[in-house]
Amino acid sequence: MRLTxxxxxxxxxxxxxxxxxxxxxxxxxxYRMEGQMTVPDEFLDDGLLTHxxxxxxxxxxFHNGAPLGSWDLSQLTPTTSWxxxxxxxxxxxxxxxxxxxxxxxxxxxxxxxxxCGTPGFGFNSGTNAQDLCVNDTWITDSMINRYTRFPxxxxxxxxxxxxxxxxxxxxxxxxxxxx
Numbered sequence: 001m002r003l004t005x006x007x008x009x010x011x012x013x014x015x016x017x018x019x020x021x022x023x024x025x026x027x028x029x030x031y032r033m034e035g036q037m038t039v040p041d042e043f044l045d046d047g048l049l050t051h052x053x054x055x056x057x058x059x060x061x062f063h064n065g066a067p068l069g070s071w072d073l074s075q076l077t078p079t080t081s082w083x084x085x086x087x088x089x090x091x092x093x094x095x096x097x098x099x100x101x102x103x104x105x106x107x108x109x110x111x112x113x114x115x116c117g118t119p120g121f122g123f124n125s126g127t128n129a130q131d132l133c134v135n136d137t138w139i140t141d142s143m144i145n146r147y148t149r150f151p152x153x154x155x156x157x158x159x160x161x162x163x164x165x166x167x168x169x170x171x172x173x174x175x176x177x178x179x
Contacts, residue, residue: 002018003125005006017040017041018038018039018040018041018055019038019039019040019041019044019155020036020038020153020154020155021036021037021038021039021086021152021153021155022034022035022036022039022152022153022155022156022157023035023036023037023061023150023151023152023153023160024160024162025130025150025162025177026125026144026162026163027131027132027142027143027144028142028143028144029141030063030064030065031061031062031063031068031132031139031141032061032062032063032162033059033060033061033062033123033132034059034060034062034162035057035058035059035060036056036058036155037054037056037057037058037084037086038054038055038056039053039054039055039086039088040053040055041046043088043134044088045088046088047087047088047089047096048085048086048087048102049084049085049086049087049088050083050084050085050086050102051082051083051084052076053086053139054073054084054086056072056073057072057073057084057107058070058071058072058073058113059071059072059107059108059121059122059123060121061121061123061132061134068121068132068134068145069119069120069121069134069135070121071107071108071116071120071121071122075108075117076154078119080108081099081100081106081107081108081109081110081111081116081122081124082106082107082108083099083100083101083104083105083106083107083136084105084106084107085101085102085103085104085105086152091151091152091153092149092150092151092152093105093125093150093152093164095125095130095146095147095148095149095150096125096127096146096147097124097126097127098111098126098127099111099126099127101123102173104124104125104126104127105123105124105125105130105150106122106124106125106126107122107124108120108121108133109121109122109124109125109131109132109133110124111124111125112132112133112138113131113138114133114136114137114138115136116131116133116134116135116136117135117136118136120133120134120135120136121133121134125146125150125154126137126146127146128143129143129144129145129146130143130144130145130146130148130150131143131144
């Protein structure tokens with residue numbers, strides 16, 4: 001019996017070591033988002049990582065401290081807007097590009113930020129702004145500059161900058177077209 005358990009244990013692959021990260025985002029008018037993700041260590045030297053490299057991901061939204069909603073990978077469906085780009089060397093989510101490209105983010109919210117489900121919550125960083133979706137509604141009051149830096153931190157980091165700052169010389173404070 002012990003031999004059977006030992007054999008099963010020997011043949012069961014061990015979980016690959018992984019790095020856990022946390023992040024927070026401060027939108028306009030009291031909107032805020034917090035989240036966490038896990039990336040297997042084997043990918044951390046690969047440069048720009050995508051949603052295909054992430055093994056765990058979740059976000060929670062707030063308005064003036066009150067919960068708005070949440071989303072995680074267990075809710076992912078074939079129709080979910082899901083694009084993530086992460087630069088582990090710079091410890092940032094690239095921003096300012098198309099929501100579905102390497103410099104954009106679509107976390108249960110596509111380019112119009114109106115497709116997060118009801119009830120639902122999502123985040124979008126596209127060519128117009130960084131903003132939230134709540135219950136299939138684009139929350140325009142949450143919009144901030146599309147180039148605002150979006151830092152990522154190792155799990156356990158206590159002092160996190162959630163406000164970010166626009167990258168110097170990277171466009172106007174607001175852009176008129178949706179991305």
